[in-house]
Amino acid sequence: MTDVQRIIEQILNAERLKRSSHFSERVYTDEPILTTGRQMASYLPDRYREMRAISRWQPDPQGNRGRWLTEAELFYRQGVFMEDFEDDCPYHGTFKSFFPTYNAMSDRQLRGYFTWRAAVRKGRIEETSLSFAYVYIYELLCGIGVTSAEEGFSKLTTFWEAYRGFAPEIDRYLRVWTQDYVVYHGLDPQLLADWKSVAFDRKLIELQRLTDEALARLGRAQGGGAKRSHAGSLLPPDTAFEERLLDAIDALSTYRIAGSKLYRHDPDGVRHVACAVYVQLAAYYLRQRKHGIIESLFGTMSALPYTMFASAVFFERARHPDTVFELDEIHRFTCANGLWTCERVHGMRGRSAKIGDALHTVDRMFREAVAFDAPLKDEGSPKYLRRIVEREIEGWLSWHSAHAPRVIDIDLAKLSGIRSAAAQTREALLIDEEREEADAGTDAHDEVIVDADETPHVDGTASAPDATMDAADVGKVEQMAAAAPDEPRAPVEKPPVAEAPEAHGPLSPTQAAYARALLAGDAAAARTAAEASRSSEDMLVDAINEALFDTLGDTAIEFGADGPQIVEDYREDVEELLA
DSSP states (O other), X not given: OOHHHHHHHHHHTOHHHXXXXXXXXXXXXXXXXXXXXXGSTTOOOHHHHHHHTSOSEEOOTTSXXXXXXXXXXXXXXXXXXXXXXXXXXOOOXXXXXXXXXXXXXXXXXXXXXXXXXXXXXXXXXXXXXXXXXXXHHHHHHTTTTOSSHHHHHHHHHHHHHHHTTTOGGGHHHHHHHHHHHHHXXXXXXXXXXXXXXXXXXXHHHHHHHHHHHHHHHHHHHTTSSTTXXXXXXXXXXXXXXXXXXXXXXHHTBSSOGGGSHHHHHOHHHHHHHHHHHHHHHHHHHHHHSSSOHHHHHHOEEXXXXXXXXXXXXXXXXXXXXXXXXXXXXXXXXXXXTTEEEEEEEESOOSOBHHHHHHHHHHHHHHHHHTTOSSOOOOOOOOHHHHHHHHHHHHHHHHHHHHTOOOOOOOOGGGHHHHHHHHHHHHHHHOOHHHHHHHHHHHHHSSOOOOOOOOEEOGGGOEEOOOTTOOHHHXXXXXXXXXXXXXXOOOOXXXXXXXXXXOOBTTBOHHHHHHHHHHHHTOHHHHHXXXXXXXXXXXXXXXXXXXXXXXXXSSOSEEEETTEEEEOGGGHHHHHHHHO
16 A cells, blocks of 8 residues: 555544544545545546557658558557556546447546456456446457467456346357457367357257258168158157257257156157157158258358457457368358358257247147147147148057057966866866876876966956866867757766875975975976976976965076076075975
């Protein structure tokens, strides 16, 4: 702090001054109560006089005819002269100018600007007249107050981020000027990776690539080029590809179908139909329009003359060298002989209303087709679009219905009844000779298994063929019964029932023997037990699993690479049951 400032602080803090009636009854503005001579409005430092002395008329050093400086060049020369200057005289008025420069400011405004700029360079960015802010931006664009292009970019973006809170309208210009700054100075394109224009280009590039791939798939599905379209040509759906395609479509559409209620309810169906409709539209544009769907909706690639830092006060000290700067695949700048051209997609640089109309129609008509509880209003989409959407919805619903997973409902409570009915049917079909053979088999073996292999069907129904009878045998019996309903039937003499051997818990002796063989890993003993059961090994395993289900609550035997095996988790439980 200078001696003068220290004296002023002492005076303002004096108790005698604070109690004085001359100060207590007044209301003060932002103007200081006491000022130094340098802060007086009438005072103008010599540096300003020297700056204003820089003449717009520049004589030729060789005595030839001189020239008038442009406003931009005069601003640049004065800015370089005042590059390191700081002042201490705040300005509380307003400065407005369409193209603000030092030359457009009064002496008082000049002092206020350089005082405000000194604070900005120290990191204190405060609100001021918007024209002051633009003068500071012009300085950075011209390289005044920076030592490198990288530093200039950093200061430019830092100031933009801070001052847009005071004046959001500067976005309109700084978004373009900052991009131009990167291109003009050949900085890393990744500095603009998050820019709106670059993000739009990336979305457009992605949509173009996916559109080309989708049309190729459509052509292969139709056995040729995409000259004719039909519903279902993109089935079965490719979920991974459709997710990428819908993301690209949705990002460039005015109607965001990915956020709709129907999409949350049925994402697979909506995603497929929306993608299929878009691909059919792309094929339609190839057949009926001069350009493809991307060119028709967003514009075509072309190179047009370009002005760097348009609408800004910018002075180019020397002709820019010839260069080609590629911002992305569809956005490049070329400088030849000091003249710039910009090659990019010139057209609509925003979301497409036509794609939005197509997605809205998909959402609306899909809701009608599935009777969704939140219908949408018909906004009058074209007839050809409605036909395409209708065909794709019908194609998807038909395919989805044909490939829907079957639901199997098994009612375990009916299994005992099925076994009983199977046993009675088997008994009725046996002739005397077969009963004698069955009795002999009972004497020779521990037990004869008569449990049938129940086959559950959808909706809880089941058929129960016996181990010795299939569905065809049942049909023959029914035909015989129907052919001779009045014929008397000889009474069937039931043989005496042999006393059942002792069971092992829920398992019969044969089942227990088979289970023990599996526990011991004895394949030969397991085959012997299976043969003794007079049924297939598969049926025997199913019967054991069913018998143990109430005890274990799960399957006890599973078929592996080496044949049936006891599930390791239930080995101890089975051993305990067989003990």
